[in-house]
Amino acid sequence: MRFLLLLLLTLNLFAVDATLTIEKDVEQRTRIGLEDGSAFPNERLFHLLSSDLKISGHFLVDQTPHNGAFDSSMIAPVFKGQEYVLKYQMAQGAGTKLTVRLLQTANGHEVFKKSYAIASTAKMPFLVHKAVSDINDVLKYPSIAWINRYVVFSRYTSPRRSEIVLADYTFTYQKTIIRGGLNLFPVWADRNQKAFYYTSYRGLVPTLYKLNIYTGARTKVIASEGMMVCSDVSRDGNKLLLTMAPNGQPDIYELNLATGAKTRITTFNGIDVSGKYVDDESRIVFVSNRLGYANIFKKSIRGSAVSQVVYHGRNNNAVDAYGKKIVYTSRESSSAFGNNTFNLYLTAMDSTSTRPLTTTGSNQFPRFSSDGSVVQYIKHTPRGSSIGYINLQSKQSVLFPMNGRRIQSIDW
Amino acid sequence: MINQKIFATAAVAVLLLAGCGQPAPGGLDAGSKKGNAYEADTVSIDENRYGGSNSNSLANANSSSDGFQSIYFGFDQYTIPADMESYMAKNASVANSTSGSKIRIEGNCDEFGSDEYNYALGLKRAKAVKDALSMQGVPASRMVMVSYGESNPACSDATEACYAQNRRVDLRLAR
Numbered sequence: 001m002r003f004l005l006l007l008l009l010t011l012n013l014f015a016v017d018a019t020l021t022i023e024k025d026v027e028q029r030t031r032i033g034l035e036d037g038s039a040f041p042n043e044r045l046f047h048l049l050s051s052d053l054k055i056s057g058h059f060l061v062d063q064t065p066h067n068g069a070f071d072s073s074m075i076a077p078v079f080k081g082q083e084y085v086l087k088y089q090m091a092q093g094a095g096t097k098l099t100v101r102l103l104q105t106a107n108g109h110e111v112f113k114k115s116y117a118i119a120s121t122a123k124m125p126f127l128v129h130k131a132v133s134d135i136n137d138v139l140k141y142p143s144i145a146w147i148n149r150y151v152v153f154s155r156y157t158s159p160r161r162s163e164i165v166l167a168d169y170t171f172t173y174q175k176t177i178i179r180g181g182l183n184l185f186p187v188w189a190d191r192n193q194k195a196f197y198y199t200s201y202r203g204l205v206p207t208l209y210k211l212n213i214y215t216g217a218r219t220k221v222i223a224s225e226g227m228m229v230c231s232d233v234s235r236d237g238n239k240l241l242l243t244m245a246p247n248g249q250p251d252i253y254e255l256n257l258a259t260g261a262k263t264r265i266t267t268f269n270g271i272d273v274s275g276k277y278v279d280d281e282s283r284i285v286f287v288s289n290r291l292g293y294a295n296i297f298k299k300s301i302r303g304s305a306v307s308q309v310v311y312h313g314r315n316n317n318a319v320d321a322y323g324k325k326i327v328y329t330s331r332e333s334s335s336a337f338g339n340n341t342f343n344l345y346l347t348a349m350d351s352t353s354t355r356p357l358t359t360t361g362s363n364q365f366p367r368f369s370s371d372g373s374v375v376q377y378i379k380h381t382p383r384g385s386s387i388g389y390i391n392l393q394s395k396q397s398v399l400f401p402m403n404g405r406r407i408q409s410i411d412w
Numbered sequence: 413m414i415n416q417k418i419f420a421t422a423a424v425a426v427l428l429l430a431g432c433g434q435p436a437p438g439g440l441d442a443g444s445k446k447g448n449a450y451e452a453d454t455v456s457i458d459e460n461r462y463g464g465s466n467s468n469s470l471a472n473a474n475s476s477s478d479g480f481q482s483i484y485f486g487f488d489q490y491t492i493p494a495d496m497e498s499y500m501a502k503n504a505s506v507a508n509s510t511s512g513s514k515i516r517i518e519g520n521c522d523e524f525g526s527d528e529y530n531y532a533l534g535l536k537r538a539k540a541v542k543d544a545l546s547m548q549g550v551p552a553s554r555m556v557m558v559s560y561g562e563s564n565p566a567c568s569d570a571t572e573a574c575y576a577q578n579r580r581v582d583l584r585l586a587r
Binding site: 118156159160162166175176177178179180181182183184185200201202204205206211212213214215216218225226227229231243245248249250270271272273274287293294315317318329331341364365406408409 | 557
């Protein structure tokens, strides 16, 4: 048994990123087994539940699927080593219904029971995420509500053609929401994910639009010759950080949506892009090539002084921020076109500590979760592409395979 | 045995009561209608319905047209290489012979680099070409720049020779 556990752990570590040490004692996490009581057991459902529980950082999940009677409170002997058993039952017809029961293995006591239903069978993953989120709350762990959120991303379909897609965080659910032409850089416009900004290339110059995903209302925000990207949205949704180039020079601007006032934040003659609000939104971090290569810098929105944030790597060309936390991409290989090209690093505004989050493959598009506890990224390896998540506290990670088409930009 | 029966009966009763306590299915969380935005249907739109200019036409999309020559750049560079100067002279000549039309200058990149950085790099390449044409007498007001980043590759093989074909600026008359 010890050998088997060691083998499973080893396989798991090799499957993701070798640097991810299991820092938190596994005994501190709640041991839980899963039992499918559906009329037609569903392996995909098992993997979704298992992944949700794992990435929460609060559960140690038995990776063996089991089947059993859903309504019975008998605890099967195979769950002897677990603290809880999650019994689940899914039925799909006109819609999807999922019922879950959380039982204590010691005495069969039912801690939680709930039914979830949705008219769309395609949205089944959201039922699973909501159920796990609720179970997490019942056991009074820190919230993992971020697993319920939509991910919006753009992907190329052919040269000069792309589509913008809504997905659940595992990419199991996907729906194309904008097709036709070249539409890029989707960014959520509000915390409730009712609308997002995106750049359309339909006209002579790139133009930023806002699209309400429920009503289809589409409004023009601003246009710029050369390029136009919404890089970040303030917490209240009233201000945007834009990369635009009214004179052919890519710089970062802040647009006040209420007044229409536009403030130029950077004035460097090279490349300044990817502005992200930090601290209380009085400062930004951004990517600039002012040292001759792409690196991460910070500055006050009102002031003029610019400070280097990252003192590592020779090409750090993507960044995201949450509070004082910063995650960035660094090209590791000296060859411009080698394998193992990009890795993710976590640092802070004061640069007091920096640690790698990945060590294998090409890892790009880092994005913090809405609570800053998890980093989302895209991993490319010779075996294929995946969307990955790293829990910064528990250091656990999960990868979900993606099919084919190249991601252009992503937000969640 | 009697105790077991009593326990089983009580357990069934508790379960039935618990079941009765569950709200009827119909929403995602059968009791709560708040905060589950994905219950609602989302739209799906086709950008083509908004019309617009034909500047995004795919004809000759990943090369220059109308007599112009594409200009190629080094990795992560936006300075026009010396061996491209003769092409720039020809482009200036073509531009000056088509004085009635606007010229669209399109910056492109290879697939290496981040989303935004690549688009900025493509723009800097377009700006270098625009500035060079301005110095050869082409009015700035006739030229409009756009960066396509890595979205418009001329070649998709994983070779340096192929990547080099994608680090370019295309020129064409705007229609």
